[in-house]
Amino acid sequence: MVSIKDVARRAGVSPQTVSNSLNNPAIVKPATRRLVIEAIEQLGYTPNASARRLRTQRSNTIAIGIAPVSYSRIYDRLLHALVTEADAHDIRVILYKTDSKQEELRQFEALTRGGDVDSFVLTDTEHGDPRLPWLIEHHQAFVLFGRPWGVADMYDPLVPWVDVDGRQGIADMTRHLILHGRKHIGFIGWPGLSGTGADRRSGWQRTLLDARMARPDELDSLCAYGEDRIGAGQAACVALLEQRPDVDAIVCVSDTLATGAIMALPRECDIVVTGFDNTASAQSLEFPTVDQPLTESARQIVRIIREQLDARAAGGATAGRDAAAGAGAGNSGAGGSGAGGEGDGDQLHVLLKPTIVVG
Amino acid sequence: MVSIKDVARRAGVSPQTVSNSLNNPAIVKPATRRLVIEAIEQLGYTPNASARRLRTQRSNTIAIGIAPVSYSRIYDRLLHALVTEADAHDIRVILYKTDSKQEELRQFEALTRGGDVDSFVLTDTEHGDPRLPWLIEHHQAFVLFGRPWGVADMYDPLVPWVDVDGRQGIADMTRHLILHGRKHIGFIGWPGLSGTGADRRSGWQRTLLDARMARPDELDSLCAYGEDRIGAGQAACVALLEQRPDVDAIVCVSDTLATGAIMALPRECDIVVTGFDNTASAQSLEFPTVDQPLTESARQIVRIIREQLDARAAGGATAGRDAAAGAGAGNSGAGGSGAGGEGDGDQLHVLLKPTIVVG
Numbered sequence: 105m106v107s108i109k110d111v112a113r114r115a116g117v118s119p120q121t122v123s124n125s126l127n128n129p130a131i132v133k134p135a136t137r138r139l140v141i142e143a144i145e146q147l148g149y150t151p152n153a154s155a156r157r158l159r160t161q162r163s164n165t166i167a168i169g170i171a172p173v174s175y176s177r178i179y180d181r182l183l184h185a186l187v188t189e190a191d192a193h194d195i196r197v198i199l200y201k202t203d204s205k206q207e208e209l210r211q212f213e214a215l216t217r218g219g220d221v222d223s224f225v226l227t228d229t230e231h232g233d234p235r236l237p238w239l240i241e242h243h244q245a246f247v248l249f250g251r252p253w254g255v256a257d258m259y260d261p262l263v264p265w266v267d268v269d270g271r272q273g274i275a276d277m278t279r280h281l282i283l284h285g286r287k288h289i290g291f292i293g294w295p296g297l298s299g300t301g302a303d304r305r306s307g308w309q310r311t312l313l314d315a316r317m318a319r320p321d322e323l324d325s326l327c328a329y330g331e332d333r334i335g336a337g338q339a340a341c342v343a344l345l346e347q348r349p350d351v352d353a354i355v356c357v358s359d360t361l362a363t364g365a366i367m368a369l370p371r372e373c374d375i376v377v378t379g380f381d382n383t384a385s386a387q388s389l390e391f392p393t394v395d396q397p398l399t400e401s402a403r404q405i406v407r408i409i410r411e412q413l414d415a416r417a418a419g420g421a422t423a424g425r426d427a428a429a430g431a432g433a434g435n436s437g438a439g440g441s442g443a444g445g446e447g448d449g450d451q452l453h454v455l456l457k458p459t460i461v462v463g
Numbered sequence: 464m465v466s467i468k469d470v471a472r473r474a475g476v477s478p479q480t481v482s483n484s485l486n487n488p489a490i491v492k493p494a495t496r497r498l499v500i501e502a503i504e505q506l507g508y509t510p511n512a513s514a515r516r517l518r519t520q521r522s523n524t525i526a527i528g529i530a531p532v533s534y535s536r537i538y539d540r541l542l543h544a545l546v547t548e549a550d551a552h553d554i555r556v557i558l559y560k561t562d563s564k565q566e567e568l569r570q571f572e573a574l575t576r577g578g579d580v581d582s583f584v585l586t587d588t589e590h591g592d593p594r595l596p597w598l599i600e601h602h603q604a605f606v607l608f609g610r611p612w613g614v615a616d617m618y619d620p621l622v623p624w625v626d627v628d629g630r631q632g633i634a635d636m637t638r639h640l641i642l643h644g645r646k647h648i649g650f651i652g653w654p655g656l657s658g659t660g661a662d663r664r665s666g667w668q669r670t671l672l673d674a675r676m677a678r679p680d681e682l683d684s685l686c687a688y689g690e691d692r693i694g695a696g697q698a699a700c701v702a703l704l705e706q707r708p709d710v711d712a713i714v715c716v717s718d719t720l721a722t723g724a725i726m727a728l729p730r731e732c733d734i735v736v737t738g739f740d741n742t743a744s745a746q747s748l749e750f751p752t753v754d755q756p757l758t759e760s761a762r763q764i765v766r767i768i769r770e771q772l773d774a775r776a777a778g779g780a781t782a783g784r785d786a787a788a789g790a791g792a793g794n795s796g797a798g799g800s801g802a803g804g805e806g807d808g809d810q811l812h813v814l815l816k817p818t819i820v821v822g
Binding site for chain 2: 148165170171172173179180181183184187188191196197198199200201203217220333334335336360363364366367371384385387388389390
């Protein structure tokens with residue numbers, strides 16, 4: 105690697121003059137500076153990244169966890185979008201392992217103590233997530249991809265997030281089915297009261313009730329549940345069709361469950377199955393699905409992180425969030441405003457609209 | 464973040480003394496050193512990672528590319544295994560985007576000029592891969608996950624690799640089917656002459672011929688091909704069964720194609736379909752598959768990288784590879800020795816055995 109001394113020798117100046125030319129150019133004579141710049145270009149010198157970080161006290165690095173089993177089929181697409189967007193702003197992305205939430209806290213500790221990481225991107229948020237209090241207490245910048253389900257205030261400026269409005273995506277898909285003549289629309293979801301799953305189910309339920317396509321007392325008979333596996337989708341589809349042989353469309357909470365449901369359909373039947381995530385399976389089997397705007401999600405995540413870093417550089421670790429929160433109030437560049445009328449979105453809490461893909 | 468000055472103040476010594484206590488303890492009086500250590504522990508001080516890197520001229524960082532569409536269903540499992548193994552050796556993993564091989568060269572340039580990265584892990588190797596000459600020419604350490612298909616010398620010490628023996632996995636699966644009474648075993652592969660796909664197909668072909676379960680002139684009629692999508696697996700299965708209605712087992716080059724093949728099977732038929740990669744689809748649909756030892760792959764990749772770094776620290780960028788090559792000759796700790804009798808494997812070229820998963 106070319107060093108500052110090599111540049112100095114080539115330019116015929118001292119290493120201090122090279123350093124000044126880069127960091128404090130006003131004090132170097134223009135003719136000298138030109139010599140230095142020429143030498144830099146000839147030698148292909150780049151200031152050492154570690155030296156630059158030490159000088160700026162900023163690692164220009166963000167970290168995102170990776171789980172032993174992806175929590176989502178879109179994890180690698182999200183990673184690619186995040187790396188692409190970060191790269192455009194000269195920010196590095198490092199990966200750390202998250203075998204459990206407790207282990208993730210140890211990773212936070214190691215990465216922040218070494219000054220390795222400026223901000224964290226958290227995925228797979230859950231009720232009572234222990235990561236949020238830890239990061240807030242340690243004045244460590246972060247952004248969630250996903251909402252902090254279960255907290256009292258979803259719009260806490262200390263907990264910035266970017267998410268995709270799954271309820272709206274499922275509602276749009278259900279509307280599409282109604283408007284194309286489907287009369288008995290079932291739903292296959294995930295078991296339990298998970299934030300994301302319950303949110304998506306509510307999009308189906310509300311749309312059916314609004315359109316008077318189902319009575320409140322028959323909603324349960326139109327639902328079946330399974331873990332996010334193809335086999336579970338098959339079983340849920342069989343159960344649903346036993347409960348309700350009249351079903352002519354099935355809205356699934358994920359492409360994985362939709363793939364299973366399609367495999368369990370009777371041959372030659374006229375039942376439309378829809379998914380969520382626009383995975384290779386949906387494209388390949390050509391079933392309707394919901395596409396998450398991952399590029400825009402990554403863009404918003406990196407924007408928030410850059411504002412955190414800029415604000416921190418302007419003074420204090422927590423001042424960053426406060427400043428960004430102040431600047432963002434009432435101004436939603438990209439927040440989704442769902443048909444449900446939530447009117448969500450400030451600069452620190454961005455709810456993006458998904459798109460239905462109906463072939 | 465706690466600084467060296469904070470430690471000095473707490474210990475009642477100069478910052479230089481703190482620095483000496485850490486980097487050159489022999490010149491500091493034991494009593495003074497104890498004060499410094501106590502202050503470090505009380506304050507939770509960690510030497511700044513950037514400072515440490517600058518001092519050691521080693522970033523302890525490896526980089527791996529991420530493509531817009533994963534080249535493999537196991538990419539995220541490989542990433543997790545790599546991060547886990549690197550973490551155990553205090554090595555960071557950073558991600559960079561690889562939208563094309565040409566772009567990857569630009570990424571190499573940016574990451575190596577800043578001294579950000581010690582070694583690269585390359586996936587998705589292909590014939591005439593432009594990345595290898597670039598990295599070799601720039602004396603930049605790297606390890607392939609996958610073999611450098613198409614090169615003259617697969618065991619070039621300048622091109623270290625770790626791979627899983629796909630041919631053996633497919634051969635083992637084919638043997639298993641023969642030994643369980645299957646008489647007409649078809650194959651669904653990827654189109655083209657890709658290294659990995661052709662290697663796996665040869666495992667099926669050789670096993671059938673050795674067992675005299677097919678004549679050489681009927682091999683073509685037992686094969687069908689498709690891109691790695693479920694829909695293509697369906698189409699290939701339909702085509703194969705038209706060509707050869709007698710087929711009673713189908714060995715597929717991937718779980719994705721196997722999933723499609725299963726969907727295209729006539730109901731109630733007795734045809735076994737097998738896959739490759741042990742994905743969630745194989746587990747969920749309970750078809751036999753081949754499991755790649757990704758944890759061991761990551762362990763071998765990180766071992767080679769650590770030897771590269773150690774050797775480089777001992778002198779010279781290329782000396783590292785030479786030293787490791789010398790040390791490794793004739794000593795294969797983990798190289799697979801396939802039943803085909805290849806006897807592959809030295810310390811820089813590790814071919815691991817996969818495992819068949821037959822439920």
